[in-house]
Amino acid sequence: MIAAKVIDNIWATRKAESLIGLKFMLVEVLGGIDAGRLMIAADTIGAGIGERVVVCTGSSARKMMNQDDVPIDAAIVGIIDEDCTF
Amino acid sequence: MIAAKVIDNIWATRKAESLIGLKFMLVEVLGGIDAGRLMIAADTIGAGIGERVVVCTGSSARKMMNQDDVPIDAAIVGIIDEDCTF
Amino acid sequence: MIAAKVIDNIWATRKAESLIGLKFMLVEVLGGIDAGRLMIAADTIGAGIGERVVVCTGSSARKMMNQDDVPIDAAIVGIIDEDCTF
């Protein structure tokens, strides 16, 4: 997984049917040589803009959905505690 | 997923049988340290050149197809709204 | 897999239910052109901060769990011997 900061919403009215109702957030990788990399992650746990999150990528991201056939490759799986310094 | 801009068509007359009829688009990653990375993504939702899209990669890209045995690793899953600024 | 050093704990009180009780560690890639890359890896074998570990990524990371539906994409699979120089 990677640590990232939620920086914006991504709105896409035209999209795959299986993605309707799913929230997409733009996140930016925090720290290390990948700092500043942007990703779009599905959010099912209610992360807000500005929060630091744990993002899971690849096929494992689909494990956040109730069904396996959703075309996503990144999902927010946790919100990093505010008092967690790293 | 990543945010990218559709920049061209990719034509390949000789290809895997399971890819016949599938549209391939050249997309360029937008923003962040990966800006300028090129990818070829399958398009089943009718994205046009110049549009900004959400691209899903890896095994999840196959979820955009009706069958699981198509050899693609990237697919356009949404078209970003024109008034979405990020 | 990659060789990495465990550098911190990652605390996330709000997270996917399937992740409750799972320890997340921040690790830093060691050596080569990826040196300094940060990753969050699940730890089920008791690695401590400062130890060098072997991290497995992607769908294979889920093989460290007792069930396949846990949304993780990186796991510590071994602790590199202290006298192993490379």
Added chain:
Amino acid sequence: MIAAKVIDNIWATRKAESLIGLKFMLVEVLGGIDAGRLMIAADTIGAGIGERVVVCTGSSARKMMNQDDVPIDAAIVGIIDEDCTF
């Protein structure tokens, strides 16, 4: 997928049994910030040195084989038309 140019053959007499008879080609990524990245891709459609090809990576590459248990993570899935400029 990525656009790449076939630049050489890779010969490996000692290899996994399931790979015997499979042609391996060295390809070089074309364009964008990944230009110059080298990959070894399995070729089942008869690409020649110098041709531009579409390479599929990850688990999807195995979909080019008749069976799913072949240890490959990249395969040539199409040959880009000579008159396709991008």
Added chain:
Amino acid sequence: MIAAKVIDNIWATRKAESLIGLKFMLVEVLGGIDAGRLMIAADTIGAGIGERVVVCTGSSARKMMNQDDVPIDAAIVGIIDEDCTF
């Protein structure tokens, strides 16, 4: 797959049970813009230090094992012939 050179052994006495008896080698990517990247790959075909090998990554690496539940994401699948120049 990628072409890499075997540069060392990686010893990890404490590791996942399913990895016991499996040989781990440190390999360095050869050529292209990824030259110098380090990876740890499982070796079941007897590659020696100094040899050039073909490394398969991701879920496909598990196809080198007799069972699918081994947490590895890279495996040596072939040894490049000494007289193969590229």
